[in-house]
Amino acid sequence: MVLEELKPFIKVVDTPLEVELEIPHLAYIEAKKREPKILLFTNPRDRGRPFEMPVVMNLFANREVVEAILGRPVEEIAKEIEELLKPTPPATLWEKVKFLGKLLPLRWTIPRRYRGSPRCQQQVWKGDEVDLFKLPVLKSWELDGGRFITIGQVYTRSLDGKIRNVGLYRLQLHSKNRLGLHWQIHKDGAHLFWEYKKAGKKMPVAVGIGGDPLYSWCATAPLPPGIFELALYGFIRRKPVQLAQCLTNPIEVPADLDIVIEGWCDPSQMEIEGMFGDHTGYYTLPEPFPVMEVTAITTARDPKYYATVVGKPPVEDKWLGYITERLFLPLLRTTIPDLVDYYLPENGVFHNLLLAKISPRYPGHSLQIAHALWGVGQMSFLKHAIFLPEEAPDLRKGEEVARFILNRFSPSALLISKGVVDQLDHSSDAPLVGGKVGVDATGPEVKREVTPLSDKELLKKMEEIDPQIVGVTQYFTDTANPVAVVEVVKREPMKKLFKKLAPLYPHLRIVIFINTPERENPYMLIWRVTNNIDGLRDIFIDGPVVGIDATNKGEIDNFPREWPPDVDPTPAVVQKLKELGLVELTDEELRKFQIV
Numbered sequence: 399m400v401l402e403e404l405k406p407f408i409k410v411v412d413t414p415l416e417v418e419l420e421i422p423h424l425a426y427i428e429a430k431k432r433e434p435k436i437l438l439f440t441n442p443r444d445r446g447r448p449f450e451m452p453v454v455m456n457l458f459a460n461r462e463v464v465e466a467i468l469g470r471p472v473e474e475i476a477k478e479i480e481e482l483l484k485p486t487p488p489a490t491l492w493e494k495v496k497f498l499g500k501l502l503p504l505r506w507t508i509p510r511r512y513r514g515s516p517r518c519q520q521q522v523w524k525g526d527e528v529d530l531f532k533l534p535v536l537k538s539w540e541l542d543g544g545r546f547i548t549i550g551q552v553y554t555r556s557l558d559g560k561i562r563n564v565g566l567y568r569l570q571l572h573s574k575n576r577l578g579l580h581w582q583i584h585k586d587g588a589h590l591f592w593e594y595k596k597a598g599k600k601m602p603v604a605v606g607i608g609g610d611p612l613y614s615w616c617a618t619a620p621l622p623p624g625i626f627e628l629a630l631y632g633f634i635r636r637k638p639v640q641l642a643q644c645l646t647n648p649i650e651v652p653a654d655l656d657i658v659i660e661g662w663c664d665p666s667q668m669e670i671e672g673m674f675g676d677h678t679g680y681y682t683l684p685e686p687f688p689v690m691e692v693t694a695i696t697t698a699r700d701p702k703y704y705a706t707v708v709g710k711p712p713v714e715d716k717w718l719g720y721i722t723e724r725l726f727l728p729l730l731r732t733t734i735p736d737l738v739d740y741y742l743p744e745n746g747v748f749h750n751l752l753l754a755k756i757s758p759r760y761p762g763h764s765l766q767i768a769h770a771l772w773g774v775g776q777m778s779f780l781k782h783a784i785f786l787p788e789e790a791p792d793l794r795k796g797e798e799v800a801r802f803i804l805n806r807f808s809p810s811a812l813l814i815s816k817g818v819v820d821q822l823d824h825s826s827d828a829p830l831v832g833g834k835v836g837v838d839a840t841g842p843e844v845k846r847e848v849t850p851l852s853d854k855e856l857l858k859k860m861e862e863i864d865p866q867i868v869g870v871t872q873y874f875t876d877t878a879n880p881v882a883v884v885e886v887v888k889r890e891p892m893k894k895l896f897k898k899l900a901p902l903y904p905h906l907r908i909v910i911f912i913n914t915p916e917r918e919n920p921y922m923l924i925w926r927v928t929n930n931i932d933g934l935r936d937i938f939i940d941g942p943v944v945g946i947d948a949t950n951k952g953e954i955d956n957f958p959r960e961w962p963p964d965v966d967p968t969p970a971v972v973q974k975l976k977e978l979g980l981v982e983l984t985d986e987e988l989r990k991f992q993i994v
């Protein structure tokens with residue numbers, strides 16, 4: 399597939415805009431619209447200096463685009479995968495023939511060698527001509543440590559050359575020929591890197607940009623180590639990927655890419671990477687990561703530079719995550735057969751919240767499934783999982799689901815455990831390891847024994863107890879477990895404040911403490927709470943009442959790490975885009991998504 403096939407979904411922005419902040423801010427705002435478009439920026443600038451290459455952003459703009467890129471509904475592909483994984487034994491000759499037909503797609507999963515001059519090598523810059531700053535690479539956020547390639551497909555191979563891998567990692571431009579490689583410690587890219595490090599050998603790396611849009615999703619697919627993600631490309635496209643040989647290293651890349659950056663990574667050298675405004679909506683703090691020395695940049699004759707912007711949800715990665723969620727359900731079900739369906743809400747940034755429908759058959763079944771999820775591949779990064787029975791409402795119907803859960807919740811439904819967390823998680827006391835929370839909402843409804851007060855009355859009583867409390871908003875007061883969101887100006891750990899509220903416990907069940915502005919914004923509240931808590935430290939139980947400390951942590955809490963800042967747009971840039979008539983969100987929407 400080529401970009402032109404997505405023409406009906408593309409909005410062209412001819413206004414000259416800067417690659418630093420302006421282009422990414424506009425793409426960020428576009429992603430919050432009800433029907434976002436793919437944006438084609440024809441006039442990218444670097445402090446006024448024009449680039450030759452246009453910039454494409456929000457490629458996975460909306461559901462229709464996703465379907466166009468996949469070529470058919472994602473559910474249809476999921477069904478094809480399921481049938482392959484769980485074939486019903488053929489009984490008749492006709493069924494046997496049909497079954498063989500089902501195996502045919504497997505031949506498309508094996509890459510082919512491209513013959514001829516590949517599109518991705520129509521122009522070649524080598525040696526002194528190499529200059530990464532000739533590409534319109536963006537700086538997304540004001541506090542970013544520099545410019546980052548944000549949708550680069552990073553192709554690597556194992557030391558013995560037998561295993562190919564592609565992963566999507568951000569890449570920081572350290573200089574005109576040095577690129578930071580942000581493969582996180584748990585990822586296959588990092589596993590391969592360690593092989594080279596142990597052997598003391600340089601690792602060949604190639605970064606692909608553009609080409610068939612499906613490559614970018616494949617690079618994000620959490621396939622087990624040893625399986626080349628472009629096998630999925632062949633399966634979905636119904637034709638094998640065609641790989642071309644790089645010019646200055648042994649890596650092979652799809653022949654139709656727009657841009658290829660070739661080079662070598664010396665595993666003995668690390669460089670500080672970041673900060674970077676990340677998809678958690680928080681910055682990730684500077685940390686050492688490997689670096690690639692660029693030996694060649696090759697491009698198509700008419701290359702486009704593709705980029706994405708991450709930050710607070712919703713952003714483009716919601717659609718990348720959606721494809722993964724749907725296509726990986728049949729794979730997960732091979733190890734967890736009683737997992738009926740699941741949903742990773744975008745405001746839970748994928749690893750912070752999962753809602754799952756299961757078919758429980760014995761006590762502790764949900765606990766078993768929770769532990770299975772926390773042990774499998776990248777699902778092990780998941781912090782919070784809520785289990786519902788099959789008859790629960792559609793998992794995407796937020797309010798109905800919340801009401802269903804709250805009517806079945808009691809502190810005994812909580813499982814708090816410990817495990818690996820995403821490298822980007824900022825909430826755990828130590829990096830990479832933290833709390834896990836499971837909630838079993840598969841049981842019967844519980845008795846409603848709470849006597850809620852109005853928000854006004856509750857606030858008055860709370861203020862009398864402690865002036866740290868500056869606001870209260872309650873949700874679902876008609877359920878067995880109303881949720882009181884308590885805004886504080888924090889002067890002491892929230893555990894102490896929770897205890898002080900004991901006289902009010904008859905009116906309370908779930909109390910969430912925040913010191914940020916999401917009290918009346920449920921969408922961003924879920925984002926903040928699931929991001930900020932470490933279940934081992936931040937959940938307090940007293941009888942039927944549960945306190946949750948979702949505040950930003952710091953010295954008051956004896957938090958041993960640096961708490962990162964929020965990712966927020968630069969006000970002057972938003973104002974300029976507004977003055978140029980490019981912002982199509984209402985002021986209310988801009989406020990809801992914390993853009994202003």
Ligand SMILES: Cc1cc2nc3c(=O)[nH]c(=O)nc-3n(C[C@H](O)[C@H](O)[C@H](O)COP(=O)(O)O)c2cc1C
Pocket residue numbers: 548563564565566567568580581582583584585586587588617618619620621706708715718776
């Ligand atoms: C927009 C976007 C940016 C990403 N950036 C990174 C990154 O910088 N580092 C990383 O390790 N994973 C990143 N990921 C997730 C990986 O692409 C994903 O975990 C992938 O499965 C890793 O592949 P691997 O296990 O083959 O290395 C990103 C995902 C998306 C959608």
